[in-house]
Amino acid sequence: MTTQEGVQPMSAAEEAFVRALSRVLQVLPRAVDQDMTRAGQLPLSEYMALVHLSEAQDRLMRMSELAAACDLSLSGMTRIVARLEQRGLVQRVRCEADGRGANAVLTEAGLQHLREAWPAHLASVRRHLLDHVEGEHLETLTQVLQRMVTAY
Amino acid sequence: MTTQEGVQPMSAAEEAFVRALSRVLQVLPRAVDQDMTRAGQLPLSEYMALVHLSEAQDRLMRMSELAAACDLSLSGMTRIVARLEQRGLVQRVRCEADGRGANAVLTEAGLQHLREAWPAHLASVRRHLLDHVEGEHLETLTQVLQRMVTAY
DNA sequence: GGTGTTTGCTTGCTGCGTCAAGCAAATATT
DNA sequence: AATATTTGCTTGACGCAGCAAGCAAACACC
Numbered sequence: 001m002t003t004q005e006g007v008q009p010m011s012a013a014e015e016a017f018v019r020a021l022s023r024v025l026q027v028l029p030r031a032v033d034q035d036m037t038r039a040g041q042l043p044l045s046e047y048m049a050l051v052h053l054s055e056a057q058d059r060l061m062r063m064s065e066l067a068a069a070c071d072l073s074l075s076g077m078t079r080i081v082a083r084l085e086q087r088g089l090v091q092r093v094r095c096e097a098d099g100r101g102a103n104a105v106l107t108e109a110g111l112q113h114l115r116e117a118w119p120a121h122l123a124s125v126r127r128h129l130l131d132h133v134e135g136e137h138l139e140t141l142t143q144v145l146q147r148m149v150t151a152y
Numbered sequence: 153m154t155t156q157e158g159v160q161p162m163s164a165a166e167e168a169f170v171r172a173l174s175r176v177l178q179v180l181p182r183a184v185d186q187d188m189t190r191a192g193q194l195p196l197s198e199y200m201a202l203v204h205l206s207e208a209q210d211r212l213m214r215m216s217e218l219a220a221a222c223d224l225s226l227s228g229m230t231r232i233v234a235r236l237e238q239r240g241l242v243q244r245v246r247c248e249a250d251g252r253g254a255n256a257v258l259t260e261a262g263l264q265h266l267r268e269a270w271p272a273h274l275a276s277v278r279r280h281l282l283d284h285v286e287g288e289h290l291e292t293l294t295q296v297l298q299r300m301v302t303a304y
Numbered sequence: 305g306g307t308g309t310t311t312g313c314t315t316g317c318t319g320c321g322t323c324a325a326g327c328a329a330a331t332a333t334t
Numbered sequence: 335a336a337t338a339t340t341t342g343c344t345t346g347a348c349g350c351a352g353c354a355a356g357c358a359a360a361c362a363c364c
Contacts, residue, residue, distance in 0.1 A: 020294050099360075141293060
């Protein structure tokens with residue numbers, strides 16, 4: 001925490017910004033997640049794990065890497081991979097170089113699922129997010145958002 | 153869901169934007185929440201309920217209003233108010249005009265808690281959000297965010 | 305090379321929020 | 335006015351994610 005005393009109160013504009021963002025934070029993830037599950041696809045958290053895996057070298061990642069990529073705790077990732085493994089979309093492979101380590105590997109079925117699922121995901125993201133942003137603002141916005149989380 | 157077939161793929165800029173936003177979505181609420189609980193205050197969800205109540209006429213709101221204001225389900229709000237009531241920060245009062253309805257009323261203790269808690273909340277919000285936004289972008293950003301959630 | 309520490313992941317427990325079902329008061333229908 | 339429907343909220347069951355504790359493998363040190 002910072003100083004805590006003598007913090008400058010929010011201006012009206014700041015207040016509006018914070019309210020809008022917290023509303024977005026509250027509403028959007030649920031909306032996209034619902035779109036996906038209603039379309040018969042995986043929940044967003046599991047889908048994102050697959051996406052990260054699909055982009056990785058050999059479609060394989062250490063559990064800790066994957067957790068970091070998804071901004072989830074390691075234990076959370078353990079359970080997500082467990083669910084994905086049950087569905088046969090991912091396989092857990094003990095790490096050769098380090099016997100403690102586990103790798104999550106995207107299976108062929110996982111890749112296939114991703115091929116089927118991405119249009120639904122993309123459509124949802126377009127509808128909820130991108131359709132509301134004018135192109136000229138896109139980069140500014142991205143920069144601001146990135147700065148908010150670079151500390152982590 | 154929208155059409156689902158023939159959705160336009162994302163440009164690199166769009167992709168970056170979506171990733172940045174989803175990272176923010178994932179990380180920021182937890183960060184602020186942790187700041188508040190570490191500062192010995194209520195979790196963010198309960199704090200926000202108090203804030204909304206404090207701004208209401210007679211510091212009193214119907215459960216359903218409050219749930220809508222906080223973007224939570226009614227059942228979720230039932231539980232939050234139950235927790236707040238246990239701490240004596242809120243009181244539940246049957247609605248006079250409509251015997252089914254329940255009002256949540258902010259108690260004096262609740263108001264007092266709010267007076268103590270807001271600096272911590274404000275500091276956290278400044279640190280995580282506002283410090284990263286230059287004034288000139290604030291309004292643009294607010295507009296975009298507002299448009300994203302006006303549908304709900 | 306044996307003991308102590310660190311690292312990488314998993315598991316038990318807990319809290320939160322959702323959905324679906326339940327219940328009671330209010331309103332509509334006849 | 336008696337019954338059926340709707341409305342407003344609560345409760346039960348569930349799933350998800352986090353923390354803290356646990357467990358093995360790896361490394362470090364003597």
